[in-house]
Amino acid sequence: MSTYGARHAPSAFSTPASIALFRRLTWEGTVPLEVRVDPKELPANSNRGLECYFLQAPRVSYLPLLIPEIRSYLLDVVFDEAGGRVVKEEEWWFEREDGGLVKWHWPIGLIYDTHAVSLSASASAPSSSSSAPVPLKLTLHLASPPTDKLLLQPSAEACKQAFMGQLKEADFIRWGNTKRMTGLRKQDQDGLWDGIKEHDFDAYWRIASKITPTPAPLSGGRSPSPSPVPPSSASMVHTRPPDRDAASAVRSVPARIYLPDGPVLQDLVPPGAVRTLGDFLRAHLPLLFPLDRPDRKPLAYALVQGVRCPGDAEMAWLGACMAGADGWVNVCVGVEGA
Amino acid sequence: MVEEADDAATIPHRSDGITSRQYIVYSPTFQVPVLYFTVHDSHGTPLCLGDLIQTSLFKPDSLPPSEITSFGLSPESSPFPMLSQGDHPTLGTPCWYLHPCETPKAVGEIMAEIQRPEWTQAEYLTQWLRTWFAVLSGVVDLRP
Numbered sequence: 001m002s003t004y005g006a007r008h009a010p011s012a013f014s015t016p017a018s019i020a021l022f023r024r025l026t027w028e029g030t031v032p033l034e035v036r037v038d039p040k041e042l043p044a045n046s047n048r049g050l051e052c053y054f055l056q057a058p059r060v061s062y063l064p065l066l067i068p069e070i071r072s073y074l075l076d077v078v079f080d081e082a083g084g085r086v087v088k089e090e091e092w093w094f095e096r097e098d099g100g101l102v103k104w105h106w107p108i109g110l111i112y113d114t115h116a117v118s119l120s121a122s123a124s125a126p127s128s129s130s131s132a133p134v135p136l137k138l139t140l141h142l143a144s145p146p147t148d149k150l151l152l153q154p155s156a157e158a159c160k161q162a163f164m165g166q167l168k169e170a171d172f173i174r175w176g177n178t179k180r181m182t183g184l185r186k187q188d189q190d191g192l193w194d195g196i197k198e199h200d201f202d203a204y205w206r207i208a209s210k211i212t213p214t215p216a217p218l219s220g221g222r223s224p225s226p227s228p229v230p231p232s233s234a235s236m237v238h239t240r241p242p243d244r245d246a247a248s249a250v251r252s253v254p255a256r257i258y259l260p261d262g263p264v265l266q267d268l269v270p271p272g273a274v275r276t277l278g279d280f281l282r283a284h285l286p287l288l289f290p291l292d293r294p295d296r297k298p299l300a301y302a303l304v305q306g307v308r309c310p311g312d313a314e315m316a317w318l319g320a321c322m323a324g325a326d327g328w329v330n331v332c333v334g335v336e337g338a
Numbered sequence: 339m340v341e342e343a344d345d346a347a348t349i350p351h352r353s354d355g356i357t358s359r360q361y362i363v364y365s366p367t368f369q370v371p372v373l374y375f376t377v378h379d380s381h382g383t384p385l386c387l388g389d390l391i392q393t394s395l396f397k398p399d400s401l402p403p404s405e406i407t408s409f410g411l412s413p414e415s416s417p418f419p420m421l422s423q424g425d426h427p428t429l430g431t432p433c434w435y436l437h438p439c440e441t442p443k444a445v446g447e448i449m450a451e452i453q454r455p456e457w458t459q460a461e462y463l464t465q466w467l468r469t470w471f472a473v474l475s476g477v478v479d480l481r482p
Contacts, residue, residue, distance in 0.1 A: 103425070157409070158408070161409055161410050161422055165422060168418060168439070172439065186417060189417065264425075266367070
């Protein structure tokens with residue numbers, strides 16, 4: 001008679017199908033944007049009253065990549081011919097409803113979530129159980145970008161470079177070196193950005209899977225390792241046998257904490273000390289996320305890709321399945337209503 | 339661990355009237371100090387990259403052959419930029435910064451040569467920082 005030894009059941013969240021599902025869900029996440037041209041800056045003879053463009057933007061994308069779409073709309077519907085000719089996209093910049101400048105090099109999902117949590121901390125916070133997501137209202141300015149507060153030129157090329165820089169940092173945090181990123185052929189590096197530009201999940205992940213760890217199939221804190229790369233002559237530079245990477249743990253998960261209207265927190269957190277999101281938040285914000293408050297309402301919550309994440313979500317899993325396209329797990333901390 | 343230091347220095351250049359602010363900030367990612375800086379003309383307009391590297395902040399001919407765009411300087415030998423823009427880690431304002439990924443190696447090589455076993459941790463770290471400045475000054479002129 002065979003008996004089954006005590007064995008951890010494979011975590012339902014770590015099967016290849018489940019990993020692919022959550023990566024797909026993250027990729028397909030969108031947020032509503034309402035882009036309104038500053039009425040004072042409309043060129044003469046513009047179709048006033050129509051200078052507002054609504055769009056459902058991918059969380060993993062970037063504002064400079066939306067500019068062509070916005071521009072087409074404005075040229076078709078709002079500006080007359082003369083107006084359309086004087087418009088210079090390199091002078092465009094975005095402002096939030098509260099007057100804050102929008103960092104165009106941040107992923108759109110992050111811009112949305114940081115706005116949402118900053119609202120949570122304000123006196124006029126809406127009830128946290130509102131059903132439909134509220135559009136993020138952005139004012140589009142057509143000229144005179146405040147160059148002391150904004151990076152120069154929101155061009156797609158500059159955005160791509162910033163994106164590559166974030167990927168490189170994420171690579172370094174995971175492995176202690178940037179060999180996986182630098183090991184990618186130029187074609188593949190460009191392919192990552194093209195995948196975002198075209199919003200093509202398969203094109204992006206075909207390359208990203210070479211550098212992103214996957215959670216181990218068994219639950220119980222096994223070290224994440226990159227998903228096996230199909231043998232191909234092109235990828236020989238950075239292909240590693242999976243067991244070699246499983247042996248050396250991922251050093252840390254690239255993660256940053258965004259407080260409502262506050263600074264961005266980033267610290268190296270070794271995977272041994274911090275396993276779950278709860279551990280991670282307690283390590284940085286022990287007063288907001290105390291351990292022993294079972295009978296009292298939570299003070300704060302954490303949003304990842306717009307989803308309120310439970311404290312027992314594993315950081316390694318979040319890093320593998322719900323990170324942004326730039327490799328980072330952006331945790332936006334909001335304050336619970338009174 | 340090397341401590342984070344914020345160092346803002348204003349260097350008015352008499353003939354051109356430019357202002358440069360320089361910060362040394364600890365990178366939580368690469369765990370080394372990184373130089374962040376801004377350069378503005380007398381009207382407060384930030385200098386474009388092409389003009390910036392011609393100022394006295396940079397040692398002439400010290401930069402490798404590189405591709406220069408409006409937003410970054412990338413050596414021909416490398417797939418990644420050496421100098422680009424980013425958010426200042428604590429101020430959140432836009433700055434130029436020198437990419438730090440080669441720093442640990444460059445400083446490490448020198449430290450391996452000069453390190454003495456009798457150094458305390460404090461002496462080691464001080465010397466590390468001195469060496470870091472030395473490596474940095476191969477490219478950037480920090481003298482007032």
